[in-house]
Amino acid sequence: MADETSKRQEAAVVQEERQLATQQITATLAVYVQVGHATGSAVVLDAQHSYLPVLIGSDQRPIPLYDFVEALDSIVDYSALQSEFPNLSFTQIAGAIAFLRKLAHFNTRGLDIDQLEDEALEQSAEFQEALRRAIADQGAARVLTPQ
């Protein structure tokens, strides 16, 4: 009897947590939809991709916004940015761009995009072996390639 009550309470807590998580997601989604609309709807949030912010290219293929932010990070000149904001360090600039990138990872499925992208590589025995070799080779400062 006590067991059953405890199970019911546990289930109620789980249910409440789920409801809360869903409410948080939907509140965040409402903000993203609002921001998308206010900025000319170039960034699209569609149900098909669990509302991941994307841009639609001329070939109608979606380009994830986080991918776009990554490209910005590649192109941007940190020194030029630093001359605009002399009191910011390189690390703060990198942190700001990483923040924007993470915001662009939003999706209603709660998927961790970084984990999805890197899991296969990081769990592969071949990759781990290459890293072990690199760590062992402490005398040489060099970059290993996957080949």
Added chain:
Amino acid sequence: MLKQSGDDKDYIARLVQHALEDSVTKAAGLHQLLEPLLSWQHDPELRRVRKVLIGRHRFYITGQHTECSYTVCYVKIHKRDEENREEDPRFQSQIFAALQGKVTHELTGQSPEVITLPVIVLPSELVTQAFGQADGGARRTLEQIIRGEIVTAYQANSQPIPDARELEREIHIRLKAEEARYYEAQASPD
């Protein structure tokens, strides 16, 4: 490798600059950006490796600011072909597959089971009734339409329908998105 890919730019300089912002007593640079890999924490060797993203590339690095030394031990290059397309389009399609619903074997090399959930066009009058006039009946009808479309999509793909909780969650999210769109459209009718 970065030079070979034609994308070396200033990545090395950036890493050096980040490292210079660290000191033995202060972790204000590269240390802050380096992310430990949780799945490697049990491994006595690999637990020393941390990762930083610069642009699209991943740099795997050992060392600590307290040691005054960092070593880049692996760089995962994100390559593009001569027409500037993703070199492995399968990769991004796996991300989209996961976002579309079926996360099964997406990164293990096996083909994921993918169901493309439909884009549902809801009758505008019903949307106005549900959200503009707070009509509970219209709202329930919208829920039924969304539920029907999602269930049909699963049936059409001969896939098991998700459990009630997952289905309710999907319906709730779609309804909320529709509601947000409605209020946005009201705020800016153009």
